[in-house]
Amino acid sequence: MVNFKEIQKNYIYKxxxxxxxxxxxxxxxxxxxxxxxxxxxxYVQAMTKEEANKSIENACEAQRYWKQVPINKRADILHRxxxxxxxxxxxxxxxxxxxxxxxxxxxxAEITRTADYIRFxxxxxxxxxxxxxxxxxxxxxxxxxxxxxxxxxxxxxxxxSPFNYPxxxxxxKIAPALIAGNSVIxxxxxxxxxxxxxxxxxxxKAGLPRGVLNTITxxxxxxGDYVVTHPKIDFINFTGSTEVGQHISKxxxxxxxxxxxxGKDAAIVLEDADLxxxxxxxxxxxxxxxxxxxxxxxxxxxxxxxxxELSTKxxxxxxxxxxxxxxxxxxxxxxINDKAADFVMNLIxxxxxxGAKLLAGGKREGxxxxxxxxxxxxxxxxxxxxxxxxxxxxxxxxxxIDEAIKIANESKYGLQSSIxxxxxxxxxxxxxxxxxGTVQINNKTERGPDHFPFxxxxxxxxxxxxxxxxxxxMSRLKAIVLNLKKEI
Ligand code: NAP
Ligand code: G3H
Numbered sequence: 001m002v003n004f005k006e007i008q009k010n011y012i013y014k015x016x017x018x019x020x021x022x023x024x025x026x027x028x029x030x031x032x033x034x035x036x037x038x039x040x041x042x043y044v045q046a047m048t049k050e051e052a053n054k055s056i057e058n059a060c061e062a063q064r065y066w067k068q069v070p071i072n073k074r075a076d077i078l079h080r081x082x083x084x085x086x087x088x089x090x091x092x093x094x095x096x097x098x099x100x101x102x103x104x105x106x107x108x109a110e111i112t113r114t115a116d117y118i119r120f121x122x123x124x125x126x127x128x129x130x131x132x133x134x135x136x137x138x139x140x141x142x143x144x145x146x147x148x149x150x151x152x153x154x155x156x157x158x159x160x161s162p163f164n165y166p167x168x169x170x171x172x173k174i175a176p177a178l179i180a181g182n183s184v185i186x187x188x189x190x191x192x193x194x195x196x197x198x199x200x201x202x203x204x205k206a207g208l209p210r211g212v213l214n215t216i217t218x219x220x221x222x223x224g225d226y227v228v229t230h231p232k233i234d235f236i237n238f239t240g241s242t243e244v245g246q247h248i249s250k251x252x253x254x255x256x257x258x259x260x261x262x263g264k265d266a267a268i269v270l271e272d273a274d275l276x277x278x279x280x281x282x283x284x285x286x287x288x289x290x291x292x293x294x295x296x297x298x299x300x301x302x303x304x305x306x307x308x309e310l311s312t313k314x315x316x317x318x319x320x321x322x323x324x325x326x327x328x329x330x331x332x333x334x335x336i337n338d339k340a341a342d343f344v345m346n347l348i349x350x351x352x353x354x355g356a357k358l359l360a361g362g363k364r365e366g367x368x369x370x371x372x373x374x375x376x377x378x379x380x381x382x383x384x385x386x387x388x389x390x391x392x393x394x395x396x397x398x399x400x401i402d403e404a405i406k407i408a409n410e411s412k413y414g415l416q417s418s419i420x421x422x423x424x425x426x427x428x429x430x431x432x433x434x435x436x437g438t439v440q441i442n443n444k445t446e447r448g449p450d451h452f453p454f455x456x457x458x459x460x461x462x463x464x465x466x467x468x469x470x471x472x473x474m475s476r477l478k479a480i481v482l483n484l485k486k487e488i
Contacts, residue, residue, distance in 0.1 A: 011042035016200045019210030035101040035334045044193040046218040049226050055214040059156045060232045062211025063183035067153050078122035081206035082115040096195045101333045103326040114168045118175045124467045125179030144484040152478045153181030155234030162240040164292045166192030173237040176470035183212045193217050242459045259461035262387045263294050263415030265445040266408045269302040273420035279313035285444025290332050291391040295445045300395045301404040307397045311375045318360045321371045334367045341367035344390030351383045409435045414457035416445040
């Protein structure tokens, strides 16, 4: 087991810099309280701009060495990190549960999935190959020209992760970036920093050379603009809200970006669907971790003829969801903060006020919102369009497949959609027309398996994640052209 004590001192968590855990001189410590019981879990430090600059400069220096390390050695370090993470899964899962109120089982699953992700990234990196391109396939070019194309790292990757998967969505940036030969600056979510710092220590303990992974803690609103616009950041890999993603895209110039942002994933249910299976998938997809997943099912578009039957089945399942303490594995727990709960309640009140039929929930205790289900939601209600990031699901009744496609595509988001039907022709007809990155047929919307491409369109972001695709995004092609003598 790893002794994680080095990263904290009297519960003030330090930052990883040049292979060591160092204290900030800012004197500004941010208290991290558990959303479960308000107990203080520790303090993370708001780093100064000067310290952030030093950290980025250091990562830039380290990258020059790291890119020369053979890829099989880089892969060995990632494999070691995966093993260390697994060995310490229980301890880190407990911290994760306390810090972001994720139920125990899902916290543990996030960690084991992350270990698999890191290993898969190591192996995928080794499999990436370059190519040679003969010049004479282009008109007018002689046979003496050959382009040798290889993959090069980009430099320093800035990884910014959200609160809902502080381990997984940090590692899914770090591992592909590292295997490609980049160094990484990790700016974790403030609520989620402690968990992410433990992840950084896992990589550190695995033998990552000094400076190849540095962390910068501090509130995004204070330090964010400085780090994203820093001239030595070569790539930004961001997951979070559309609002912050768009802001980053506005203030940066000629910095390549990968943006994974919000969503309003629709589950489209046709008349011939297996309604029991559809209801099970929808409830699981919509309410796990209290709906705080980018890929949560966030609206149902159901054909009128089967809407009564489906809504009854969903209601029955929603009523059985466990509500309470995430330490006891409740599916529905307190939301991440009061502001998030206020936002969700506002959507609930708007829907009720405009005549939606409340089938379940609608109640709040502190920042815990009971799993809420609305039927007869119309398009004038905010819940039809906004991402709640909480446990509330609207049912919108539709008259035709084309109406479902129209409403689905009217969303500003374009993350995923599900289609439930036994008619594969209809499924492909709809899938072809949906403006989203991924369409799931007869399954809930979800990200994994993590080697599948995870694409986004419209306000859901830019670019494609997924292990191989992430490595490709965080590297570039370099061509070395051989111009051979025509005769010797
Ligand atoms: P958020 O408020 O946008 O924060 C995301 C990250 O950005 C945090 O680390 C935050 O730091 C940082 N940040 C804030 N302002 C910044 C700035 N000006 N410059 C640089 N960084 C800044 O999002 P969240 O509440 O953590 O996460 C929920 C959102 O993420 C939802 O909308 C969800 O749909 C989306 N999400 C999308 C995906 C996907 O794959 N598409 C996956 C997960 C989540 P602080 O914590 O210090 O503010
Ligand atoms: O919150 C966004 C995550 O990337 C979703 O992953 O579908 O496995 O929960 P998930």
